Amino acid sequence: QKEVEQDPGPLSVPEGAIVSLNCTYSNSAFQYFMWYRQYSRKGPELLMYTYSSGNKEDGRFTAQVDKSSKYISLFIRDSQPSDSATYLCAMSNNQGGKLIFGQGTELSVKP
Amino acid sequence: GAVVSQHPSRVICKSGTSVKIECRSLDFQATTMFWYRQFPKKSLMLMATSNEGSKATYEQGVEKDKFLINHASLTLSTLTVTSAHPEDSSFYICSAKSSTGIIWGSDTQYFGPGTRLTVL
Numbered sequence: 001q002k003e004v005e006q007d008p009g010p011l012s013v014p015e016g017a018i019v020s021l022n023c024t025y026s027n028s029a030f031q032y033f034m035w036y037r038q039y040s041r042k043g044p045e046l047l048m049y050t051y052s053s054g055n056k057e058d059g060r061f062t063a064q065v066d067k068s069s070k071y072i073s074l075f076i077r078d079s080q081p082s083d084s085a086t087y088l089c090a091m092s093n094n095q096g097g098k099l100i101f102g103q104g105t106e107l108s109v110k111p
Numbered sequence: 112g113a114v115v116s117q118h119p120s121r122v123i124c125k126s127g128t129s130v131k132i133e134c135r136s137l138d139f140q141a142t143t144m145f146w147y148r149q150f151p152k153k154s155l156m157l158m159a160t161s162n163e164g165s166k167a168t169y170e171q172g173v174e175k176d177k178f179l180i181n182h183a184s185l186t187l188s189t190l191t192v193t194s195a196h197p198e199d200s201s202f203y204i205c206s207a208k209s210s211t212g213i214i215w216g217s218d219t220q221y222f223g224p225g226t227r228l229t230v231l
Contacts, residue, residue, distance in 0.1 A: 101154045
């Protein structure tokens with residue numbers, strides 16, 4: 001079993017839809033949770049960073065962490081074609097520690 | 112803030128040659144940099160962790176004599192792929208860890224744009 005599981009998609013939605021991206025994990029020691037966005041042939045860009053459980057909101061993006069279920073989510077409201085990219089979840093068990101990435105979910109937002 | 116650059120962005124070389132890739136943190140100091148490899152439609156695979164002024168720590172299965180890493184300063188790490196072969200063709204991405212919590216929490220990793228290596 002992989003430490004971090006993420007559905008690779010592809011996921012296709014119409015413009016304006018609410019997108020839900022998810023990852024599950026098996027290591028209960030993970031404390032730091034991140035979501036990265038990666039456009040084709042580019043490096044990952046940090047979108048959201050959460051420590052421990054709870055929600056964090058930034059504009060159209062909301063990150064949720066449920067440590068009891070070992071489940072994290074990224075919600076994108078009012079999705080735009082420019083949101084089309086691969087979204088990678090990542091997590092670590094200590095500050096500065098090795099990041100464990102999910103496989104990435106390929107998202108396509110159609111105009 | 113928190114910009115990481117890589118050079119070159121793309122390189123094509125002949126089999127048997129060595130290729131050097133540079134990773135720079137442009138507006139912050141990075142005591143630790145990481146080197147990843149990514150295959151098409153796959154996630155990032157950590158190759159090694161580079162600490163300024165000390166030897167790099169390689170992940171299991173990564174040949175340290177083939178992938179030479181040097182972290183000479185707080186803003187520069189280099190990865191040299193020695194005696195490259197076609198199977199080394201890949202997308203190589205570095206990240207730098209800021210210990211001062213520039214934007215998000217401390218110790219967040221910021222990624223470079225990647226270097227696409229093609230070995231003929």
